[in-house]
Amino acid sequence: MSETLPEGVERREIDGRKRLATRGEAVYGEPTDGEWRAWDPDRSKLGAMIELGMDVGLSGGDRVLYLGAASGTTVSHVADFAGPTYAVEFAARPARDLLSVADSRPRLFPLLKDARKPETYAHVVEAGLDAVVQDVATRGQARVARLNRRFLADDGRLLLSVKARSEDVTRGPEAVFEEVLEELEEEYEVLERSRLDDYHDDHLGVVASPR
Amino acid sequence: MKESEGWFRDVEPGDLEGARAAITDGRADEPRDWPVAAVETGFAADTEEYYDALHGATLAATRAAVAEREAADDRRLIHMVRAMDDCRRLSNELAERLAEWGSSVDEGGTGVEYARTVVAGESGPADPAVRSLADRVVDLADEADRLEDDVERLAASVTPNLAALAGPVLAARLCSLAGGLETLAKKPSGTVQVLGAEDALFAHLRGQATSPKHGVIYTHDAVRGTRPEDRGSAARALAGKLSIAARIDHYSGDRRPELEADLAERIETIQARAGDGPEGDGHE
Numbered sequence A: 001m002s003e004t005l006p007e008g009v010e011r012r013e014i015d016g017r018k019r020l021a022t023r024g025e026a027v028y029g030e031p032t033d034g035e036w037r038a039w040d041p042d043r044s045k046l047g048a049m050i051e052l053g054m055d056v057g058l059s060g061g062d063r064v065l066y067l068g069a070a071s072g073t074t075v076s077h078v079a080d081f082a083g084p085t086y087a088v089e090f091a092a093r094p095a096r097d098l099l100s101v102a103d104s105r106p107r108l109f110p111l112l113k114d115a116r117k118p119e120t121y122a123h124v125v126e127a128g129l130d131a132v133v134q135d136v137a138t139r140g141q142a143r144v145a146r147l148n149r150r151f152l153a154d155d156g157r158l159l160l161s162v163k164a165r166s167e168d169v170t171r172g173p174e175a176v177f178e179e180v181l182e183e184l185e186e187e188y189e190v191l192e193r194s195r196l197d198d199y200h201d202d203h204l205g206v207v208a209s210p211r
Numbered sequence B: 001m002k003e004s005e006g007w008f009r010d011v012e013p014g015d016l017e018g019a020r021a022a023i024t025d026g027r028a029d030e031p032r033d034w035p036v037a038a039v040e041t042g043f044a045a046d047t048e049e050y051y052d053a054l055h056g057a058t059l060a061a062t063r064a065a066v067a068e069r070e071a072a073d074d075r076r077l078i079h080m081v082r083a084m085d086d087c088r089r090l091s092n093e094l095a096e097r098l099a100e101w102g103s104s105v106d107e108g109g110t111g112v113e114y115a116r117t118v119v120a121g122e123s124g125p126a127d128p129a130v131r132s133l134a135d136r137v138v139d140l141a142d143e144a145d146r147l148e149d150d151v152e153r154l155a156a157s158v159t160p161n162l163a164a165l166a167g168p169v170l171a172a173r174l175c176s177l178a179g180g181l182e183t184l185a186k187k188p189s190g191t192v193q194v195l196g197a198e199d200a201l202f203a204h205l206r207g208q209a210t211s212p213k214h215g216v217i218y219t220h221d222a223v224r225g226t227r228p229e230d231r232g233s234a235a236r237a238l239a240g241k242l243s244i245a246a247r248i249d250h251y252s253g254d255r256r257p258e259l260e261a262d263l264a265e266r267i268e269t270i271q272a273r274a275g276d277g278p279e280g281d282g283h284e
């Protein structure tokens, strides 16, 4: 398999195992090797998407909007290899941890905002981004993706993780995924989709581009 | 009016407070290429300088917004647990009144459960006034249950370590008694140990009683499940761990699951004394 990892992401042997890794200050107790820190796909949906070989279209130095940054586990890796990275999170407690992650990363911009209200951060987040990464795990995941399409360049990518149980606990995950994708396709073209179950139960990874 | 200005429009370079307010309160309908716009309008010499300013501004804005939101969440938790306790107490009081009234006709019953059977039409007199009162009892009890669900959810996010150690409701009561998570975090653990036992404490200070061994933390299994002679030690150990948890929640916010294991081990040691004969320090 010839895979193209973004520049700044490598598969390196850390702790006796080949793992995805980026260069930056350690954040969540992940194993490190010199300046490289392991990117744990069990703790990161985007990490799982890359680990599973999905073509996420990132090349390194990209400009990124990250929705649902929580305490910064994944977005710390993104900021390690990407360019300007805007991190939106609406819960105060995890955002406090996100602040320390951003302290040591000069191109990571934390924002305590609601991803359902892009007009509250469109005066800060620039247009024409290379990627919107979304991991909000709440109801209405397709709607959040559609609302944030405005930040993407025409050839930009949406890298979406859909959590079935956040939409509906009573229905099977496949039925939920179909419904989310159908709504998504009104504004995006789905390029690739894959269950992330090896790392995250009942999650779907989606790569899409704006229509 | 369509808004389409960047956060930096009315901000002087270097004015961090202005930048913070603009990030927090500003809006725009559509994004633009802000770095380029900022250079064009002279806010920054180049995009690197713009991004440096943006980093400082977003850190300041988010830090302030986080602190403000946490304080608001705190107050909300306190109101919520107090309302829950009020609803519970009122519904119990009214349920007693209802049972007295209702049982003049059949055997009656007690408590909210009885009120539920009256509402369901399974017992009680046909008197509409009795049925209406039963409705109020059940409504209040249901409201208390809903508030308890909310308290559980909010306590787990406002004070995750304390909620894990004390249980979310006791965690919320401790915040309520102290007047906030911050004040709780600043109290010595000896004070946390007797929070909620203020009456007993003042009686003791007036020389009318022995000092109380525990306040509201009495409801915790670590105290209740320990034999009376050792409850003072258990309460002291528990209060110590709860104080640490409250401090972590206030000052850092990260989860420390090891606190639960620490507490369990301490309490196990204290409870094991029960088998070791009469020595122990339950007489303080």
Ligand SMILES: C[S@@+](CC[C@H](N)C(=O)[O-])C[C@H]1O[C@@H](n2cnc3c(N)ncnc32)[C@H](O)[C@@H]1O
Binding pocket: A043, A044, A045, A067, A068, A069, A070, A071, A072, A073, A074, A075, A088, A089, A090, A091, A094, A113, A114, A115, A116, A135, A136, A137, A138
């Ligand atoms: C599964 S966690 C994200 C984990 C994170 N992406 C990582 O891998 O490090 C989901 C996060 O989305 C946040 N969230 C949910 N709804 C949101 C919204 N409308 N706006 C912003 N953040 C939201 C939650 O507070 C939570 O922190």
